[in-house]
Amino acid sequence: MTIRAPMLRACRRALLSALLVSCAAGWAPGAGAAQVQVAVAANFTAPMKEIAAVFERDTGHRAVLSFGASGKFYAQVRNGAPFEVLLAADDQIPARLEADGLALKGTRFTYAVGRLVLWSAKPGFVDAGGLVLRRPGLAHLAIANPRTAPYGAAALEVLEKLGLARALGPKLVQGENIAQAHQFVSTGNAELGFVAVSQVYRDGKLTGGSGWIVPATLHKPIRQDAVLLIRAGANPAALALTRYLASDKARAIMRSYGYAH
Structure with missing residues (x-):
């Protein structure tokens, strides 16, 4: 069967429209097409594993998680570690990364209080x-x-x-x-x-x-901040994850582990 040019152009327009709608909704085109490298404070291990699972199920994006001490993550990011999102155990380290030019300004927020x-x-x-x-x-x-x-x-x-x-x-x-x-x-x-x-x-x-x-x-409040790191660039999965942390589903999981907001 010969596909005529007008029909081909119409198909392309329909595909482009579908992709724009998916991206606007925070979805990655194609199953598992986008993933994000996430550095997660050790205290947040159990809830983040749950959140990552529902995040992937709901958005199609995959969060690749690394767990450890926030101070060590700071040093690793400064030395070029390929993380795109940091979920820290305090509010100081994300602020320092932002001041160092290693995090995207305006993306830092408190995701939980430990x-x-x-x-x-x-x-x-x-x-x-x-x-x-x-x-x-x-x-x-x-x-x-x-x-x-x-x-x-x-x-x-x-x-x-x-x-x-x-x-x-x-x-x-x-x-x-x-x-x-x-x-x-x-x-x-x-x-x-x-x-x-x-x-x-x-x-x-x-x-x-x-x-x-x-x-x-x-003790001082343990305000735990998240921030998009400079390597996040235009990765839709990174932005989608930070938005997802504020969702009702994510907050319910955090509350079940004793976190406040």
Whole structure:
């Protein structure tokens, strides 16, 4: 069958129109046609895995996730790491990247507010007021590295406010990030530690062990900012992901892990 020129032009116009509609709606043309490289703070591992799955199902875009300490991601981005979106554990690192010209101005926003919990893998070990920190004979207290992990910095702030920083300083065991701090406690290498609520709570209930959710008055708010990095360029998947983080579906997942907005 011979396709006449007018018919061919009409087909092209129809295809172009369909592509424009898809892009305007935040969809990538073709299944799995667009993907985005995302650096994700370790505390946000579980919720982001869920969000990435529904994001791909709803938009067709794929988020390729890397998890770690926000401070290390900052260094990696400065050294040319191919990330396009950063979901940090604080609001300072995205601001620094923006000031350094490594993030797109005007794209930074707070996607979640984190909570800190004093947690032990042993049921009944942590009391409702955190007095276990004053218990004689405590051998190890795990925290994330306060120089690179905002949750570790918040943990030190709590100890300062409670007047326990000097007494417990020699007992601190530092993980590279909040995931490693949690690992120290879950494996019994530390009796207890400061971890993210999202790591041990689900739908308002502890998933195991015992814990004390630290009052927000004992540390600065853990505002977690997202930002589009300079490598995002015109990648539709990068912009779609940052928009998706503000959707009702994404926020519901975050709330189930104890995050505020």
